[in-house]
Amino acid sequence: MKGWLLALCLMALPAHGEEIVSGVSQSGVSITTNFDGASILVYGAALRDAPAPAWPLMEVIITVEGPATPLVIRKKDHVAGIWLNRGSVKITAAPSFYAVASTKAVGDILLPAEDAKYHITIPQTIDAAAAPSADQTPYIEALQRIRQASGSFVLAPDSVLLLRQALFRTDISLPANLVEGPYKVRIFLTRGGAVVDMQESQIDVQKAGVERTLYRLAMEQPLIYGLLSLLMAMVAGWGAQELFKRLRI
Amino acid sequence: MILYLPIAEVSVNAFVLLGLGGLIGFLSGMFGVGGGFLITPLLMMIGVPPGVAVATGANQVVASSISGALAQFKRRAVDLPMGAVLTGGGLAGSTLGGYVFDLMSRLGQTDVFVQLSYVLFLGFIGTMMLVESINSLRRTGKAQIRRSHVHSWVHRMPFKMKFRASGLYISVIPPLLVGAAVGFLSAIMGVGGGFVMVPAMIYLLGMPTKVVVGTSLFQITFVTGYTTLVHAVTHHTVDMMLALLLIIGGVIGAQIGARVGVRLKAEQLRILLSLLVLAVAVKIGFDLLLTPAELYSVTRVAL
Numbered sequence: 001m002k003g004w005l006l007a008l009c010l011m012a013l014p015a016h017g018e019e020i021v022s023g024v025s026q027s028g029v030s031i032t033t034n035f036d037g038a039s040i041l042v043y044g045a046a047l048r049d050a051p052a053p054a055w056p057l058m059e060v061i062i063t064v065e066g067p068a069t070p071l072v073i074r075k076k077d078h079v080a081g082i083w084l085n086r087g088s089v090k091i092t093a094a095p096s097f098y099a100v101a102s103t104k105a106v107g108d109i110l111l112p113a114e115d116a117k118y119h120i121t122i123p124q125t126i127d128a129a130a131a132p133s134a135d136q137t138p139y140i141e142a143l144q145r146i147r148q149a150s151g152s153f154v155l156a157p158d159s160v161l162l163l164r165q166a167l168f169r170t171d172i173s174l175p176a177n178l179v180e181g182p183y184k185v186r187i188f189l190t191r192g193g194a195v196v197d198m199q200e201s202q203i204d205v206q207k208a209g210v211e212r213t214l215y216r217l218a219m220e221q222p223l224i225y226g227l228l229s230l231l232m233a234m235v236a237g238w239g240a241q242e243l244f245k246r247l248r249i
Numbered sequence: 250m251i252l253y254l255p256i257a258e259v260s261v262n263a264f265v266l267l268g269l270g271g272l273i274g275f276l277s278g279m280f281g282v283g284g285g286f287l288i289t290p291l292l293m294m295i296g297v298p299p300g301v302a303v304a305t306g307a308n309q310v311v312a313s314s315i316s317g318a319l320a321q322f323k324r325r326a327v328d329l330p331m332g333a334v335l336t337g338g339g340l341a342g343s344t345l346g347g348y349v350f351d352l353m354s355r356l357g358q359t360d361v362f363v364q365l366s367y368v369l370f371l372g373f374i375g376t377m378m379l380v381e382s383i384n385s386l387r388r389t390g391k392a393q394i395r396r397s398h399v400h401s402w403v404h405r406m407p408f409k410m411k412f413r414a415s416g417l418y419i420s421v422i423p424p425l426l427v428g429a430a431v432g433f434l435s436a437i438m439g440v441g442g443g444f445v446m447v448p449a450m451i452y453l454l455g456m457p458t459k460v461v462v463g464t465s466l467f468q469i470t471f472v473t474g475y476t477t478l479v480h481a482v483t484h485h486t487v488d489m490m491l492a493l494l495l496i497i498g499g500v501i502g503a504q505i506g507a508r509v510g511v512r513l514k515a516e517q518l519r520i521l522l523s524l525l526v527l528a529v530a531v532k533i534g535f536d537l538l539l540t541p542a543e544l545y546s547v548t549r550v551a552l
Binding site for chain 2: 031032033034035037069071076078082083084085088139145146177179207210226227237238241244
């Protein structure tokens with residue numbers, strides 16, 4: 001009787017008994033004068049109380065999400081011979097950066113219901129002002145297309161390396177045009193499309209040094225910043241004039 | 250050398266910015282224009298957001314025009330009272346232009362509005378200048394009588410004032426209006442407005458060519474300075490790092506340009522400037538007419 005119970009427990013365990021232990025290569029990214037993007041390494045392993053079930057196989061999805069901002073998407077139309085902005089759709093929040101790295105194509109290793117619950121794929125992270133209607137779909141598709149082309153949205157299936165159904169790692173590169181703020185790193189383990197475990201950590205992206213000083217001044221003391229910009233312009237302009245005068249003599 | 254710009258939030262090559270500044274400065278020194286009509290589209294082309302391009306362009310124009318204005322001032326080619334009247338009008342026009350710009354961005358038509366203004370103004374001014382300077386080049390063979398007094402509607406207005414350096418005794422209303430129109434353009438197009446002011450001073454106010462460049466640079470310095478401050482305070486879009494690099498390139502270019510400009514004839518200068526202005530107008534005009542590769546655009550909005 002006791003043996004039977006234990007067996008039952010062990011069978012039940014795999015669903016809940018897989019846990020992620022993971023790390024990120026750095027806890028923060030500093031944007032300095034010569035910042036040209038960064039690469040972060042996300043790695044980890046699945047801890048198990050019992051041997052892994054043979055089927056379904058474990059898959060890994062890793063997402064990195066930058067701070068969300070409100071947006072307006074506009075569409076140009078041909079009006080009286082020229083191209084004008086006609087339609088527009090307001091987006092209340094869309095991540096400024098979003099990367100999805102996975103062991104296989106996300107559609108094959110994640111059930112739509114789980115995607116809706118955890119907001120994993122790119123469309124799930126975009127909040128339109130109203131419920132997405134048929135009219136809005138091309139706009140939201142355009143947003144994804146534009147952001148993917150500029151490197152702000154990254155889809156990287158097959159980029160997570162999974163060893164022996166336990167160890168995983170991936171590199172995610174952040175572009176140079178990063179928005180400051182906390183970047184959320186999430187790791188999902190899935191089996192048969194269902195999320196078995198999820199872990200979240202954070203990377204802080206911040207401007208540093210001169211970049212930070214200038215940015216803070218521009219935002220917090222705009223008048224002083226503006227006057228400083230003018231002073232710099234005048235000194236540089238006048239200085240050049242004097243310098244050239246000296247050179248001529 | 251890659252450089253991250255703190256306000257524009259993009260990485261660009263520092264040498265590209267230095268070169269860009271140098272080119273603009275060269276033209277500024279040669280023609281007496283601020284070069285804003287080139288710098289704003291060029292900055293947008295290398296990925297700087299339009300708002301930052303307009304505001305930082307204005308800041309760069311301050312530096313390039315102050316060095317040009319000083320060079321002209323030493324040569325006694327600045328009509329100070331005229332400059333002051335033009336500046337007064339310019340500040341009023343710039344303020345009005347700011348309101349119109351805000352209205353357009355609320356309607357979501359900023360880029361088309363800016364593009365259309367560029368095509369219309371640059372196209373019109375460029376054509377006018379080109380035709381006029383070709384005509385005057387043709388005439389140079391024959392003996393030319395320059396009348397110092399052509400009485401027109403400009404001379405029948407009240408509030409007359411003596412502008413000694415220009416040899417003019419005219420009402421302050423036309424220069425105020427010219428200044429205001431230029432200030433308006435400065436705010437909506439992110440330009441200094443020299444390309445509008447120089448022909449207006451010559452053909453409308455009848456100022457002699459020798460004080461036109463210096464006086465327009467004088468007005469541009471003040472009006473773009475004002476525009477820079479307004480943008481810094483209301484939109485936080487002035488990127489000092491970007492401006493510094495453009496300025497370093499620009500002040501050097503301006504000095505070289507001023508020397509080259511002295512060697513060229515006024516008509517030749519005007520033909521060159523008008524061709525440049527037309528080229529920019531045509532380029533932007535094509536962008537409006539041709540089917541864009543991407544019909545959709547994404548704009549980050551404030552909370």
